[in-house]
Amino acid sequence: MWFSNIVGVGVIGVVVGSVCLMSQRKSLFGVLLSMEVFSLSVYIIIFSVVGSCGVFGGACLVFLGFSVCEAALGLSVLVSLVRSTGSDYVSGLILGHF
Template identity: 70%
Template sequence: MKIVSLLGVGVIGVMLGGVCLMSQRKSLFGVLLSMEVFTLGGYVIIFSVFWVLAELSSLCLIFLALGVCEAALGLSVLVSLIRGVGSDYVSGLVSGHF
């Protein structure tokens, strides 16, 4: 029963991250945060599936490492954008001043 609830939390996390990702229109920081929620939801799903199979593979750690790399790259792009343009608004990217 706990595994089903853990899988449900992962599915809700993925859906919440997807909805937030699609609804972000102003800030790149909000997009990065919603992608992190999406990644953590995917990690919870993968972890619960491997827990049911009683085979905690190294795939969980690989996925978590890729999520950390994604976060580090996103943060570096955010810092570069703020230094170059002066804000993290997506409308600044459309005007082509980046």
């Protein structure tokens, strides 16, 4: 019973993260936050599926490591964009004001 509840929470998080990611058009910070919601929800789904099988392998840790690397790279791009253009708007990235 708990398996379906946790997977349901993960699926709702994936849908919310996807909708927020597609609706962000201006701020790179908003895009990074929605990607974090998306990756956290996928982690919840993987954790519950692996936990229901009774085997806690390295799959959860590997995915968590990849999501941490994604967050670090996104933060470095955000800092670089803010230092070069003065704002985190995606229009500064598209126009090439580096």
